[in-house]
Amino acid sequence: MKILLTGSTGQVGHELERSLQGLGEVIAVDRGRMDLSNLDQVRDVIRSVRPQLIVNPAAYTAVDKAESEPELAHRINAEAPAAMAAEAKALGAALVHYSTDYVFDGRSPGARVETDTVGPLNVYGASKLAGEQAIAASGVPHLILRTSWVYGMRGKNFLLTMMRLAKERDELRIVDDQHGAPTWSRTIADTTALILAQARAGGQPWWERNSGLYHLASEGRTTWFGFTQAILEETGIDCRLVPITTDQYPLPAPRPQYSVLDTSRLQERFVRLPDWREALRLCVR
Numbered sequence: 001m002k003i004l005l006t007g008s009t010g011q012v013g014h015e016l017e018r019s020l021q022g023l024g025e026v027i028a029v030d031r032g033r034m035d036l037s038n039l040d041q042v043r044d045v046i047r048s049v050r051p052q053l054i055v056n057p058a059a060y061t062a063v064d065k066a067e068s069e070p071e072l073a074h075r076i077n078a079e080a081p082a083a084m085a086a087e088a089k090a091l092g093a094a095l096v097h098y099s100t101d102y103v104f105d106g107r108s109p110g111a112r113v114e115t116d117t118v119g120p121l122n123v124y125g126a127s128k129l130a131g132e133q134a135i136a137a138s139g140v141p142h143l144i145l146r147t148s149w150v151y152g153m154r155g156k157n158f159l160l161t162m163m164r165l166a167k168e169r170d171e172l173r174i175v176d177d178q179h180g181a182p183t184w185s186r187t188i189a190d191t192t193a194l195i196l197a198q199a200r201a202g203g204q205p206w207w208e209r210n211s212g213l214y215h216l217a218s219e220g221r222t223t224w225f226g227f228t229q230a231i232l233e234e235t236g237i238d239c240r241l242v243p244i245t246t247d248q249y250p251l252p253a254p255r256p257q258y259s260v261l262d263t264s265r266l267q268e269r270f271v272r273l274p275d276w277r278e279a280l281r282l283c284v285r
């Protein structure tokens with residue numbers, strides 16, 4: 001199988017480049033080869049590679065910056081995936097795409113299932129939701145995997161930011177009223193590969209039975225403050241932590257208060273997902 005992989009310099013893309021190896025020929029394209037803000041280039045690359053599967057972790061992920069660059073965020077997160085879906089459909093290929101817990105408004109507690117009402121609070125979330133909707137409407141065989149609070153040992157993420165800040169400062173003030181599930185980039189990549197391999201082993205392409213939207217995040221839940229406490233425990237870095245409210249940490253983009261994803265659909269059909277605390281331990285080790 002010929003697989004076109006975008007975003008291989010990103011957290012999830014980097015892990016996917018490794019995880020997908022056993023499944024076929026992986027052709028990884030970075031921004032230099034395929035800039036998602038250039039839709040003609042997106043179409044040209046897909047037409048010349050002619051993949052059987054496109055895996056698209058590339059995205060505009062700067063949540064606050066997106067508030068002042070809504071058009072660019074929309075082009076990369078919605079129009080480029082729409083173009084990928086159209087090209088994949090024309091080729092008879094399938095598309096694996098990633099989305100976010102920030103499609104939810106998070107106003108009430110409780111884990112969200114795939115069919116729950118969405119209502120993004122910020123430009124990033126709205127652009128990712130538009131990408132999901134364009135793919136679903138295109139009729140291409142697809143998996144849309146919604147994940148949350150991604151971290152890993154490379155790239156820009158909360159784990160690495162907190163490790164750096166905790167070494168630099170005596171005290172960190174961290175929001176303790178936003179609830180979610182931190183998810184290791186490797187969990188996302190390995191789970192994606194497992195889904196694709198399981199389906200192939202069944203002798204029937206996964207999209208014949210299982211095309212659609214799935215939540216893929218660690219089990220359990222915490223707050224950004226709880227995540228930071230765990231990071232300090234695992235890394236042994238010493239720093240005083242002060243829990244604060246969202247109001248005490250103003251940012252350009254509002255974040256959902258409760259965005260825990262219910263992953264039962266994926267776990268019932270495919271694979272068990274790890275607890276967030278255990279995954280963090282493995283990642284740090």
Ligand SMILES: NC(=O)C1=CN([C@@H]2O[C@H](COP(=O)(O)OP(=O)(O)OC[C@H]3O[C@@H](n4cnc5c(N)ncnc54)[C@H](OP(=O)(O)O)[C@@H]3O)[C@@H](O)[C@H]2O)C=CC1
Binds near residue numbers: 006008057150156
């Ligand atoms: N990070 C998170 O906390 C979460 C992420 N997600 C979703 O998961 C997926 C993977 O995210 P993650 O790996 O964390 O993202 P990263 O921010 O780590 O990586 C983003 C990737 O997209 C690439 N990219 C950005 N703009 C363009 C462009 N114009 N053309 C081509 N490539 C571009 C980046 O390339 P470059 O290195 O050149 O900038 C990079 O490879 C995304 O769909 C994201 O929305 C969902 C929930 C949480």
Ligand SMILES: Cc1cn([C@H]2C[C@H](O)[C@@H](COP(=O)(O)OP(=O)(O)O[C@H]3O[C@@H](C)C(=O)[C@@H](O)[C@H]3O)O2)c(=O)[nH]c1=O
Binds near residue numbers: 147174175255
């Ligand atoms: C650095 C810092 C952040 N915070 C708060 C701000 C914010 O409410 C929360 C998270 O901050 P960040 O800006 O690092 O995370 P953020 O960019 O909001 O992370 C999101 O990224 C996108 C791509 C997603 O899809 C989401 O799932 C989610 O992971 O932590 C503190 O309270 N204290 C601090 O010192």
